[in-house]
Every structure is written in C-alpha cells, then in structure tokens.
Amino acid sequence: MENGAAQPVIVAIDGPSGTGKSSTSKAVAAQLGLSYLDTGAQYRAITWWMVTNGIDIDDPTAIAAVAGKPEIVSGTDPENPTITVDGTDVAGPIRSQEVTSKVSAVSAVPEVRARITELQRSLATSAEKGIVVEGRDIGTTVLPDADLKVFLTASPEARAARRSGELKSTDVQATREALIKRDAADSSRKTSPLAKADDAVEVDTTELTLAQVIECVVTLVEEKRAGK
Ligand SMILES: Nc1ncnc2c1ncn2[C@@H]1O[C@H](COP(=O)(O)OP(=O)(O)OP(=O)(O)O)[C@@H](O)[C@H]1O
Numbered sequence: 001m002e003n004g005a006a007q008p009v010i011v012a013i014d015g016p017s018g019t020g021k022s023s024t025s026k027a028v029a030a031q032l033g034l035s036y037l038d039t040g041a042q043y044r045a046i047t048w049w050m051v052t053n054g055i056d057i058d059d060p061t062a063i064a065a066v067a068g069k070p071e072i073v074s075g076t077d078p079e080n081p082t083i084t085v086d087g088t089d090v091a092g093p094i095r096s097q098e099v100t101s102k103v104s105a106v107s108a109v110p111e112v113r114a115r116i117t118e119l120q121r122s123l124a125t126s127a128e129k130g131i132v133v134e135g136r137d138i139g140t141t142v143l144p145d146a147d148l149k150v151f152l153t154a155s156p157e158a159r160a161a162r163r164s165g166e167l168k169s170t171d172v173q174a175t176r177e178a179l180i181k182r183d184a185a186d187s188s189r190k191t192s193p194l195a196k197a198d199d200a201v202e203v204d205t206t207e208l209t210l211a212q213v214i215e216c217v218v219t220l221v222e223e224k225r226a227g228k
C-alpha cells in the first residue's frame with residue numbers, strides 16, 4: 001500500500017470443541033492488533049434466545065420461523081469480547097449447560113446459519129486491520145477466501161482434561177463423551193458441517209502448550225503477510 005499500512009488480514013481458525021480455538025484466536029488477535037470474532041458465541045446466543053422464548057428445540061421448522069427475530073451484537077475487541085441479544089448481555093448465560101446441550105440442534109437449522117453467516121461476513125469485512133474468526137465452518141463456508149486458514153485438533157483425552165479443568169469438573173469421562181457427542185452432531189449436519197478446508201494448515205495441539213500454539217499461529221500469519 002502507498003502509505004505503508006498493512007493490508008487487513010483475515011484469519012480463519014476452525015476445529016472441534018476444546019482444541020483451543022478461543023484461547024488461541026483471542027491471543028493471536030491481541031498480539032497482532034486484529035479484531036476477534038467468536039462465532040460459537042453467536043450460535044450460543046441465538047440458542048439462548050430460543051430457550052428463553054420457549055421455542056421447541058426439537059422442531060427445526062419452529063426455529064427457522066423465528067431465526068430472524070433476535071438482534072445479536074458481537075463486540076470484536078480481543079481484550080474484551082462481548083455479546084448481546086436484544087441489548088441484554090448474555091456472555092454468562094450462553095455458557096450454561098442447557099445452552100451447551102442444545103446449541104448443536106439450533107446451529108444445524110439452515111435459516112439460523114444463513115442469518116449468523118451474514119453477520120459474520122459483515123463483521124469480517126468491516127474490520128479495519130483484519131480479524132481472527134474462530135468456529136467450525138469459517139474456512140470452508142463463511143470466509144473461503146481467508147488469507148490464512150488453521151484447523152486445530154487435539155486428542156479427545158486432552159480436550160476433555162482441558163475442559164474439565166476449566167469447568168472444575170472431576171468427571172473427565174462424562175466431559176469426554178459430551179465433547180464427542182457435540183462434535184459428531186456438528187460434523188454430520190447437512191449445512192456447513194464442522195470440516196477442515198482443503199487449504200487449511202492443521203495443527204495438532206495435543207502435546208503443545210497454549211503458548212506454543214499461539215506462537216505457531218502468529219508465525220503463520222506473519223509468514224502470510226510477508227508473502228512466504
Ligand atoms: N494447548 C493447550 N494446552 C492446554 N490447555 C489448553 C490449550 N489450548 C487451550 N487450552 C485450555 O483448554 C480449554 C478450552 O480451550 P478453548 O475454549 O480455547 O477451546 P475451543 O476450541 O474454543 O472450545 P469450544 O469450541 O468448545 O468453545 C481452556 O481452558 C483453555 O485454557
């Protein structure tokens with residue numbers, strides 16, 4: 001560019017539950033001065049709205065009929081990501097066990113995905129310096145032209161141990177089963193399933209510390225920017 005300013009860079013980070021997408025994406029965005037978008041939080045927010053408004057989660061037609069109603073707003077500062085529904089801060093409630101157990105059913109409804117995908121694209125294109133967007137279908141569907149695509153993986157055992165530590169739960173086996181069940185639902189849905197894009201760089205984080213994963217992704221972004 002003429003004034004020497006860096007071009008905005010779009011980074012897509014996908015992968016199954018508990019692979020470190022949120023922790024990594026937030027830190028990479030903060031280090032590089034980019035915006036950050038947690039797309040899982042958006043699907044959780046619309047699920048929270050459905051539950052709060054008594055919509056039958058087992059009825060995709062009922063979900064589709066109201067998918068356009070809630071106004072979901074995501075704040076994209078990696079130091080302070082926010083999420084509101086119709087003006088209410090839902091950052092806490094969207095992490096409830098009830099929302100976690102229902103989000104895969106809601107996110108499988110095509111009308112929900114169309115609505116949320118539109119929001120995601122609009123936030124990505126308006127991020128002045130660029131953005132790190134994390135989810136399940138970012139590299140394959142939402143932002144197929146992203147400058148860098150990363151697909152994080154980790155063994156179910158490592159992911160369950162991490163998640164149990166976070167939730168202060170001692171039942172690692174139950175956590176492992178819940179993760180596997182959610183991944184299976186997210187991977188088998190018809191519309192934009194959880195999948196690795198053909199041109200994504202796969203990073204197995206099982207034996208890596210969070211700091212090592214962050215460093216790896218920052219290096220990948222810097223290499224892209226340098227045209228390597
Ligand atoms: N490489 C790592 N080593 C150890 N712990 C990690 C690593 N990466 C992430 N964690 C921890 O694992 C937990 C899950 O990480 P995180 O929420 O970032 O995963 P996620 O892929 O975004 O999960 P989900 O899709 O379910 O939201 C967090 O407590 C985080 O601190």
Ligand SMILES: Nc1ccn([C@@H]2O[C@H](COP(=O)(O)O)[C@@H](O)[C@H]2O)c(=O)n1
Pocket residue numbers: 017039040041043044103104105107108134135136137138182186
């Ligand atoms: N791009 C995405 C992101 C998320 N989902 C759905 O949301 C659920 C919650 O995601 P978390 O990352 O917050 O755990 C996830 O299980 C998916 O059902 C999605 O479909 N697409």
